[in-house]
Amino acid sequence: MNGPVLEIPVNGPVLEICDLSINYQTDHGALRALRNVNLTVPKGKIVGIVGESGCGKSTLISAIIRLLAPNARIAGGVVQFRGNDLLKLSPEQMRNLRGDEISMVFQDPMTSLNPVLTIGRQMADVQHRSSSSRAAKNTRSLQMLERVGIADPETQLRRYPHHLSGGMRQRVAIAMALMAEPSLLIADEPTTALDATLEVQIIKRLRELQHDFGCSILFISHHLGVIAELCDEVVVMYAGEVVESGAMREVFSAPQHPYTQKLLDCDPARIAQKTRRLPVIEGNLPSLVHLPEGCIFKDRCTLSLPRCATERPRLLGRLPGSGQTAPVSVSGTPHRSACHLLEEPA
Amino acid sequence: MSALLKVRDLRVRYPLGSGFSKIAGKQPAFVDVVHGVSLSIHRGETVAIVGESGSGKTTLALALCGLAPVFAGEVQIDGQTVPQDSKQQLQPDRKRVALMFQDPVGSLSPRMTVRKLLAEPFQIHGIKNQDPDFEALQLLSLVGLGEDFADRYPHQLSGGQARRVGLARALALRPDILIADEPTAGLDVSIQGEVLNLLSHLQQEMGLGILIITHNLNIVRHVADRMAIMYLGRFVEQGDSEQIFRSPRHPYTAALLSANPSADPSAQKQRIELQGEVPSLLHRPSGCEFHTRCPRAQQQCREVFPALSEGPGQQFYHCYHPM
Amino acid sequence: MSKAQNTVLRIFNALKKDPLGMAGFILVSIILFLTVFAAWLAPHDPLEIDVYNRLASPTAAHWLGTDQLGRDILSRVLFGGQVALKVSLIAISVSMAIGLVLGMLAGFGPRWLDRILVVSFDTVRSFPTIMFALAIVALTGPSLNTVIGVIIITSIPVYARVVRTQTQALRERDFILAERAMGASMFRILRYHVLPNVAAPMFILASMDVPAVVGMEAGLSFLGLGVSPPTASWGSILNDGYSYLRNSPWPIIAGGIPLIAVTLGFTFFGEALRDIFDPKLRRKDP
Numbered sequence: 001m002n003g004p005v006l007e008i009p010v011n012g013p014v015l016e017i018c019d020l021s022i023n024y025q026t027d028h029g030a031l032r033a034l035r036n037v038n039l040t041v042p043k044g045k046i047v048g049i050v051g052e053s054g055c056g057k058s059t060l061i062s063a064i065i066r067l068l069a070p071n072a073r074i075a076g077g078v079v080q081f082r083g084n085d086l087l088k089l090s091p092e093q094m095r096n097l098r099g100d101e102i103s104m105v106f107q108d109p110m111t112s113l114n115p116v117l118t119i120g121r122q123m124a125d126v127q128h129r130s131s132s133s134r135a136a137k138n139t140r141s142l143q144m145l146e147r148v149g150i151a152d153p154e155t156q157l158r159r160y161p162h163h164l165s166g167g168m169r170q171r172v173a174i175a176m177a178l179m180a181e182p183s184l185l186i187a188d189e190p191t192t193a194l195d196a197t198l199e200v201q202i203i204k205r206l207r208e209l210q211h212d213f214g215c216s217i218l219f220i221s222h223h224l225g226v227i228a229e230l231c232d233e234v235v236v237m238y239a240g241e242v243v244e245s246g247a248m249r250e251v252f253s254a255p256q257h258p259y260t261q262k263l264l265d266c267d268p269a270r271i272a273q274k275t276r277r278l279p280v281i282e283g284n285l286p287s288l289v290h291l292p293e294g295c296i297f298k299d300r301c302t303l304s305l306p307r308c309a310t311e312r313p314r315l316l317g318r319l320p321g322s323g324q325t326a327p328v329s330v331s332g333t334p335h336r337s338a339c340h341l342l343e344e345p346a
Numbered sequence: 347m348s349a350l351l352k353v354r355d356l357r358v359r360y361p362l363g364s365g366f367s368k369i370a371g372k373q374p375a376f377v378d379v380v381h382g383v384s385l386s387i388h389r390g391e392t393v394a395i396v397g398e399s400g401s402g403k404t405t406l407a408l409a410l411c412g413l414a415p416v417f418a419g420e421v422q423i424d425g426q427t428v429p430q431d432s433k434q435q436l437q438p439d440r441k442r443v444a445l446m447f448q449d450p451v452g453s454l455s456p457r458m459t460v461r462k463l464l465a466e467p468f469q470i471h472g473i474k475n476q477d478p479d480f481e482a483l484q485l486l487s488l489v490g491l492g493e494d495f496a497d498r499y500p501h502q503l504s505g506g507q508a509r510r511v512g513l514a515r516a517l518a519l520r521p522d523i524l525i526a527d528e529p530t531a532g533l534d535v536s537i538q539g540e541v542l543n544l545l546s547h548l549q550q551e552m553g554l555g556i557l558i559i560t561h562n563l564n565i566v567r568h569v570a571d572r573m574a575i576m577y578l579g580r581f582v583e584q585g586d587s588e589q590i591f592r593s594p595r596h597p598y599t600a601a602l603l604s605a606n607p608s609a610d611p612s613a614q615k616q617r618i619e620l621q622g623e624v625p626s627l628l629h630r631p632s633g634c635e636f637h638t639r640c641p642r643a644q645q646q647c648r649e650v651f652p653a654l655s656e657g658p659g660q661q662f663y664h665c666y667h668p669m
Numbered sequence: 670m671s672k673a674q675n676t677v678l679r680i681f682n683a684l685k686k687d688p689l690g691m692a693g694f695i696l697v698s699i700i701l702f703l704t705v706f707a708a709w710l711a712p713h714d715p716l717e718i719d720v721y722n723r724l725a726s727p728t729a730a731h732w733l734g735t736d737q738l739g740r741d742i743l744s745r746v747l748f749g750g751q752v753a754l755k756v757s758l759i760a761i762s763v764s765m766a767i768g769l770v771l772g773m774l775a776g777f778g779p780r781w782l783d784r785i786l787v788v789s790f791d792t793v794r795s796f797p798t799i800m801f802a803l804a805i806v807a808l809t810g811p812s813l814n815t816v817i818g819v820i821i822i823t824s825i826p827v828y829a830r831v832v833r834t835q836t837q838a839l840r841e842r843d844f845i846l847a848e849r850a851m852g853a854s855m856f857r858i859l860r861y862h863v864l865p866n867v868a869a870p871m872f873i874l875a876s877m878d879v880p881a882v883v884g885m886e887a888g889l890s891f892l893g894l895g896v897s898p899p900t901a902s903w904g905s906i907l908n909d910g911y912s913y914l915r916n917s918p919w920p921i922i923a924g925g926i927p928l929i930a931v932t933l934g935f936t937f938f939g940e941a942l943r944d945i946f947d948p949k950l951r952r953k954d955p
Contacts, residue, residue: 052534053505151622165623166399195398195561196605197620203607204619222534225607252610266535268564269608274588275568276546278539411850440852447850453843457865470853515851 015041020077048231103177107189109169113161120157144175167198246335256337349386356419381579387555397576444516450508454500467518585661595668690941696934704750713741734919745901757882764824772832790826877939880932
C-alpha cells in the first residue's frame with residue numbers, strides 16, 4: 001500500500017539542489033523563473049533563502065515539494081533529497097514523503113488549518129500514518145502543543161482555528177508540521193504575518209525545536225533581520241538565480257555580490273545614523289521572458305565591468321581580488337558568489 | 347505654533363453582536379477599539395503610531411477620516427472643532443485630510459485606469475479643472491511616475507507603483523494632513539526607501555503634517571519626529587522618537603524595541619521576552635492593560651490605570667514602574 | 670488595442686480551447702441569425718392558410734410540413750423565434766436593470782432598506798411562477814405584454830439577490846473605503862465603483878437565463894396565456910401540434926427542437942463566459 005520503500009542514507013546533506021531550471025509557459029513565451037539554481041541544506045542546519053519579490057523563492061519551494069503550477073516545466077536539474085531525486089519519484093512516492101519526511105509551514109496558518117475541524121481532530125488526522133490508538137494520538141498532540149509553548153493544551157485541542165490568535169495558530173501549524181519528525185521542514189515566511197513580539201517568540205521556538213528534533217530547516221523570508229536571527233547559512237536569490245551563498249555570518253558581515261551589499265545597505269535597521277534619505281536599489285527587475293545576456297544584475301549594478309554585459313558569472317567560491325578558489329572557510333561552508341568583480345584586483 | 351491636528355481623548359466604540367447575545371449577557375454590548383487617545387501634529391511634522399495588530403491604530407486612522415464611529419473626544423484642525431454626523435462619524439474637510447491606504451492595489455478601483463483614478467478627487471469635490479489630463483500627468487510626475495502609467499489598470503501596477511498612485515490621489519487636492527497607513531507594508535526593502543523618501547520630499551515641499559501608522563520600527567526611527575506606542579487602543583507612551591528609542595520608559599515599548607530583529611549578526615542585544623498572548627479587546631484587562639504580560643506588574647497595576655507621567659525630554663507614559 | 674477589442678479577442682481565444690463553449694457560441698449565432706432575418710428567410714407567410722394542404726409531412730415546398738390549418742411550420746418556427754427572443758430580450762434587460770439598482774441599494778444602503786427589499790424579493794419568489802401568471806392573466810387577459818410583465822416581476826429578485834450579495838462583499842473592500850474617505854457620495858460610489866464590478870457577472874447570469882425565459886414564454890403560450898392566435902410562438906406551435914399528435918408528429922418536433930437548441934446553446938455559451946470572466950475560476954499566470 002505504501003509504495004516501494006525509499007532508501008534513505010544517513011549521512012550527507014538532507015537536500016541538495018543541482019542546476020535546477022524551471023520555466024513557465026506564458027502567452028508571451030517561456031518565463032525563465034529559475035536558472036541553474038544550486039542549494040544545499042546540510043543535516044541539522046537552518047538555511048535561509050533571502051530575496052525580494054520575483055526572485056523565484058516560491059517556485060523553488062513548489063519544485064521541492066513537487067506542487068508546481070500546471071504551466072511550469074522543469075528545464076533541467078536534480079533535487080536530491082537524502083539520496084533520491086525528488087523530480088523522478090512517482091506521485092505516490094512523493095505523497096508519502098510530503099508531511100512525513102518533508103513538512104511545510106506557510107505564511108498564513110489559516111490556509112493550512114481547516115476552519116471547521118477542531119485543533120485536536122486536525123492534529124490526530126496528521127498522524128494518519130501511525131497505527132497507534134486514538135488516546136495515544138491525543139497524548140502525542142498534547143505533547144507537541146506543549147513543545148511549541150501553548151498554554152493549557154487540553155483546552156486548545158477542543159477549540160477551532162478561529163478561536164486562536166495569529167501567533168497561537170502559527171505555533172499549532174508548526175506543531176503539526178513537526179509531528180511526523182520530518183528530516184526537512186520548509187518554512188515559507190512563517191513570521192511575516194506576525195507582530196514583532198510574537199515573531200521573536202516563534203523564532204526562538206523554531207531554534208529550540210530544530211535543536212531537539214535534529215531536523216533541517218529551509219527558511220524563506222524577505223526579512224533580513226529574521227534570517228540573521230535564525231539561520232546558520234543563507235542563500236541570496238535575485239531574479240531566478242542564486243547570486244551568493246554561504247554561512248550567515250560571513251554573508252551578512254562581508255557580502256561579496258553587489259546585490260547582497262545593496263540589499264543589506266537598504267535595510268533601515270542596519271543604518272545606525274538617523275536619516276531622512278533612505279538608500280534604494282535603482283532600476284527594475286529584468287524581464288525573465290526576454291532574458292538579458294551576461295550578468296542578471298548588471299543593469300542595476302554600479303560596479304559593472306565590460307565583461308558583465310556578455311559573460312554570465314558562475315557561482316564560485318573565490319578569494320576576493322584574486323580569482324583564486326577560496327579555501328573552505330572556518331565555518332565549513334564555502335562562501336560563494338556569482339560576480340566577475342571578485343576576479344579583478346581590488 | 348498651534349497644532350495642525352489636535353486629538354483629545356478620542357474613543358472609538360463599535361456596537362457588538364445581535365440583540366440576543368446582549369440579553370444573554372455572554373459578551374459586552376460594545377467594544378472600545380480606541381480607548382482615549384490624545385495627539386497633536388504640527389505642520390511639516392511626522393508623527394508615527396506604532397503598535398501590533400489589533401492595537402487599534404488603523405481604526406484610529408479611519409476615525410480621523412470619518413469612517414469609524416467616534417464615541418467621545420474632540421478633534422480639531424487648525425483650532426476648529428471637526429463636526430460629527432448623525433452616525434457619530436467625524437466630518438473633516440476631506441480636502442484637508444487625506445488617507446493613504448494600507449493595501450496599495452486593493453484601494454484602487456479595479457476597473458478604472460490610473461488617469462480616471464487621478465481625476466476622481468476633483469470630480470468628487472466638484473472642482474472643474476481646466477485640463478484634467480494635464481492635471482493627471484502633473485500628479486503622476488509629482489510621485490515620480492511616467493506618462494505611460496496613465497492608461498494602466500491597478501492590477502498592472504507593482505506594489506510600489508500602486509503605492510505612488512495612491513499617494514498621488516491623496517495629494518491631489520493639496521491636503522494639509524496626510525495619514526499613511528502602513529506605507530511600506532508588503533514592499534521589498536529596496537523599494538520601501540523610495541516611498542519613504544518621496545513622502546519626506548513632498549512633506550518639505552508642501553508642508554504636510556504626516557501621521558504614519560506602522561509596525562515597522564526600523565522606518566519609524568528614520569522618518570518620525572515624534573512617535574506614540576499603542577497597546578489595546580491606548581497610547582502607553584509617546585514623545586520625541588529619538589528619545590524613546592534611546593530610553594523607552596514603558597515596559598511594553600522596551601519589549602517592542604528589543605524584539606526588533608536586526609540584520610546585523612554582530613549586534614547582540616538584551617531581549618525582553620513577553621509571556622502570554624495579547625488579550626482580547628472584548629475582555630479588556632482591568633487597571634493597566636499590559637499587566638497580563640508585564641514583567642514588572644504589581645498589585646496596583648491590576649487595579650487602577652496609571653496616570654500620565656512625564657519623563658525628561660518630552661516623553662509621556664502611563665506606568666507605575668517605568669524602566 | 671481598445672479594451673472592447675481585447676475582451677472580444679480574449680473570449681475568442683478561450684472559446685478555441687473549449688469545444689463545448691464553441692458549440693454553444695455557434696448554436697447561439699445560428700439561432701440569432703435565423704430569427705433576426707426570419708422575414709427574409711421564411712419561405713412562406715406564417716399566417717397563410719392552405720386548407721387543402723393540412724398536416725402535411727415535409728415536402729420541398731414545406732420543409733417541416735404544415736399544421737392543422739395548412740400553415741408552413743418552418744416559417745412559423747422562424748417567426749416564433751422572434752417572439753421568443755423579443756420576450757427574453759425585453760424581459761431580461763428590464764429585470765436586470767431594475768435588479769441591479771435594487772440589489773445595489775439593498776447591498777449598500779441602510780439596513781432597514783435592505784430588510785424591506787429582501788422581504789419583498791422573498792415574497793415574490795415564494796409564488797409559483799405559473800400560478801402567479803395565471804392570476805395576472807385572469808385579471809388582464811392573455812397577451813404577450815402580460816407574459817413579459819410576469820417574467821420581469823419574477824426575475825427581478827433573482828438578479829437583485831445576486832447583486833446584493835456582491836455589493837455587500839464589495840462595500841467592505843478597501844477601494845470603496847478609499848472613495849468614502851475622499852468624500853464620494855453613495856450615488857457616485859454605486860455608479861462608478863460598484864456597478865462596473867457587479868455588471869460583468871450579471872451578463873453571464875443573463876446569458877444562462879435566456880433558456881429559462883424562452884421556456885417560460887413557450888409554456889405560457891402553450892397554455893394559451895401568451896401570444897394570441899394566430900401569432901406564431903414556439904409554445905403555440907407545440908399546443909397546436911399537441912392536439913393533432915396522432916395525425917402528424919411534425920409540429921411537435923419542429924416546435925421542440927428550437928427550445929432544446931436555445932437551452933443547450935445559451936447554457937454552454939454562458940458557462941464558457943463564466944469560465945473566462947469569473948476570477949475565482951480563472952487560472953493565474955505566476
